[in-house]
């Protein structure tokens with residue numbers, strides 16, 4: 001158990017299911033999200049992300065199971081949950097003919113924040129999300145990126161413990177995405193806010209989330225940090241290490257294959273580099289896959305074989321690799337289920 005997991009979860013989903021007629025949109029979902037975490041719910045369109053979020057907010061009733069948010073059952077206490085949770089839907093609505101400031105003050109009023117405090121808080125938040133200069137402009141003139149930043153200010157006005165963001169980066173240009181993600185990360189790190197965000201953008205999720213859940217056809221097929229996810233890859237080797245060695249021969253290959261934890265050794269095609277000290281010899285670059293970090297064993301094997309080691313580079317699986325393996329491999333998905 002990590003330190004973060006020693007704390008009480010802020011969000012606890014227990015065997016949560018949702019059906020529409022015969023169709024199961026969310027299937028026995030179990031998930032804990034801990035204080036201050038940024039958790040990414042990652043999945044393709046129709047996977048059930050929005051339905052799950054709506055159940056956490058008490059906006060749609062589960063067929064079975066429980067959604068506890070800040071210790072409250074969301075289905076039974078939607079109003080109390082609403083006070084503690086800021087929710088930003090994928091398309092945030094504002095009064096288009098009113099200014100950014102007016103919109104925020106209006107939300108503050110709805111949340112029973114006293115008038116004087118509402119205005120100062122709104123101005124502070126506009127500053128925080130980089131919209132201070134357009135505070136008095138009508139939101140109808142705002143770009144998608146500006147609207148999302150205003151949406152973030154809008155959910156923050158009531159000082160929530162948790163923010164839930166549904167596809168927050170949808171339709172924003174790359175620079176806008178970068179700014180919004182930096183802002184979300186900053187909020188989490190500096191203010192201890194717990195963040196759940198849904199997305200189908202792998203790279204974005206990978207940049208800011210502490211943990212990620214892969215959601216497919218209503219089921220969470222894997223959850224964890226990037227390293228844990230890669231280890232869960234249905235027995236596939238989680239570690240790859242690139243080595244530059246000289247000379248490359250069969251006995252060195254056998255030695256490397258014999259190291260504990262090694263599952264494969266592949267010579268990189270065209271990976272040979274000239275060694276400046278012996279121009280006639282070529283450095284070989286090999287990729288060694290394994291179920292664990294085999295660096296120490298590989299280094300020893302190269303030296304014991306009388307060869308020279310010129311480079312060792314760990315290659316990590318990106319979330320992209322992981323995502324595609326899960327999403328493409330129907331067969332392995334079955335086995336995981």
Ligand SMILES: Nc1ncnc2c1ncn2[C@@H]1O[C@H](COP(=O)(O)OP(=O)(O)OP(=O)(O)O)[C@@H](O)[C@H]1O
Pocket residue numbers: 020025043044045046047048049050051052
């Ligand atoms: N009110 C509804 N009635 C019937 N089916 C629904 C309803 N709401 C959602 N669904 C279905 O449930 C499944 C999950 O939908 P959901 O919107 O939760 O997915 P999602 O992962 O959020 O996808 P997206 O990224 O497209 O929003 C989809 O197949 C959708 O068609």
